[in-house]
Amino acid sequence: NAGVTQTPKFQVLKTGQSMTLQCAQDMNHNSMYWYRQDPGMGLRLIYYSASEGTTDKGEVPNGYNVSRLNKREFSLRLESAAPSQTSVYFCASYPPGSNQPQHFGDGTRLSIL
Amino acid sequence: AQSVTQLGSHVSVSEGALVLLRCNYSSSVPPYLFWYVQYPNQGLQLLLKYTSAATLVKGINGFEAEFKKSETSFHLTKPSAHMSDAAEYFCAVSDLGGSEKLVFGKGTKLTVNP
Numbered sequence: 001n002a003g004v005t006q007t008p009k010f011q012v013l014k015t016g017q018s019m020t021l022q023c024a025q026d027m028n029h030n031s032m033y034w035y036r037q038d039p040g041m042g043l044r045l046i047y048y049s050a051s052e053g054t055t056d057k058g059e060v061p062n063g064y065n066v067s068r069l070n071k072r073e074f075s076l077r078l079e080s081a082a083p084s085q086t087s088v089y090f091c092a093s094y095p096p097g098s099n100q101p102q103h104f105g106d107g108t109r110l111s112i113l
Numbered sequence: 114a115q116s117v118t119q120l121g122s123h124v125s126v127s128e129g130a131l132v133l134l135r136c137n138y139s140s141s142v143p144p145y146l147f148w149y150v151q152y153p154n155q156g157l158q159l160l161l162k163y164t165s166a167a168t169l170v171k172g173i174n175g176f177e178a179e180f181k182k183s184e185t186s187f188h189l190t191k192p193s194a195h196m197s198d199a200a201e202y203f204c205a206v207s208d209l210g211g212s213e214k215l216v217f218g219k220g221t222k223l224t225v226n227p
Contacts, residue, residue, distance in 0.1 A: 033215075035217075040220075042219040042220050090157065104156045107155075
């Protein structure tokens with residue numbers, strides 16, 4: 001099915017390790033987003049990319065970096081993981097110039113020990 | 114800056130009872146508003162959206178929401194709860210500024226009792 005694909009689905013890291021969360025969409029959407037979800041906090045925007053080649057900080061960008069590799073792919077990198085980054089991470093994409101909703105992936109559940 | 118407030122982090126209803134989940138927003142411009150549902154260990158699924166057309170919006174699974182500008186509210190309702198409605202519900206507002214960033218409320222977990 002067309003949509004937003006996130007890999008991996010689950011990951012356990014040790015403090016200080018690095019990793020990259022991958023996101024790809026096959027709907028030809030311009031805008032892509034990374035959110036984190038924590039209990040009682042809702043979803044908070046980490047970074048977004050309004051178009052290929054551009055990225056901007058969201059509400060909680062510290063400790064993260066992103067790369068918009070091409071129109072399809074938007075990756076999120078943790079350079080030195082910390083326990084406070086234990087969360088569920090969601091990628092989303094949005095069609096250009098429309099009032100359509102964002103489309104979400106199934107999430108990556110990340111635990112940092 | 115936009116913000117969304119969902120009153121009640123947990124709501125419990127009996128099967129067959131009315132479901133009312135409250136959402137208030139703050140926005141300096143007419144917003145787009147959304148309700149998403151999240152079932153355990155799953156991603157977010159769109160229930161319904163308001164985009165400045167009809168103020169009463171009907172969504173999937175029998176849910177609807179009414180946009181009230183004077184009250185800055187967008188409450189979600191369903192006349193008769195079903196066990197399968199047990200989930201977490203998120204209200205979100207979009208800034209329309211080109212990036213279409215969503216600002217989410219903190220969520221309301223709905224429990225449906227038999």
